[in-house]
Amino acid sequence: MTDKELFSAAVKAAENSYSPYSHFRVGAALMAADGRVFTGCNIENASYSLTNCAERTAVFKAVSEGIKNFKAIAIAGSSTKDFSKPCAPCGACLQVLSEFCGDDLVIILSNGWFKLSDFLPMKFSSDSLK
Ligand code: THU
Numbered sequence: 001m002t003d004k005e006l007f008s009a010a011v012k013a014a015e016n017s018y019s020p021y022s023h024f025r026v027g028a029a030l031m032a033a034d035g036r037v038f039t040g041c042n043i044e045n046a047s048y049s050l051t052n053c054a055e056r057t058a059v060f061k062a063v064s065e066g067i068k069n070f071k072a073i074a075i076a077g078s079s080t081k082d083f084s085k086p087c088a089p090c091g092a093c094l095q096v097l098s099e100f101c102g103d104d105l106v107i108i109l110s111n112g113w114f115k116l117s118d119f120l121p122m123k124f125s126s127d128s129l130k
Contacts, residue, residue: 003074003108006031010076010108011083013039013054020044026054026077026087030062033069038062055093059100070101074108086111094120 001009006029014027019042026042040057052060055075062070077087086109089097094116097105103117 003113006072006074007076007108007110009037009039010074013041014076017041018043021048024077024079028054028058029074030058030070031072032062032067033071036067053090053093055089056096059096063100068100070105072106072108073097076110084110089119095124098123098125
């Protein structure tokens with residue numbers, strides 16, 4: 001699957017976004033080391049802080065199915081049908097992703113690809129606890 005195809009899967013996942021409060025639809029497509037793709041969308045709640053971001057939905061779906069190694073994630077977010085403006089992952093999602101990925105995880109946005117370390121150069125990890 002190409003970067004473009006993974007990004008298209010993220011746009012498609014955004015169709016299931018439950019976002020009646022922000023009206024901002026986000027989709028994520030997470031590619032596991034074995035090539036399987038897990039998608040996710042943002043799921044909001046009347047108790048706003050309980051909202052789950054698209055990226056974390058995808059990670060939790062994968063991990064709950066026993067998949068814990070990932071190579072790439074595409075993210076698409078928009079309040080319209082136009083997903084051309086880049087939607088960067090939030091800090092909470094970067095932290096959750098970093099639990100299961102190396103610094104070299106590829107992050108695909110509408111404007112190109114990046115590495116996890118571009119967004120989170122010094123992560124809090126299990127090493128920090130030693
Ligand atoms: N959101 C995500 O799904 N992923 C992010 O990385 C940032 C924000 C969602 C949460 C909320 O439903 C909406 O975007 C507006 O903040």
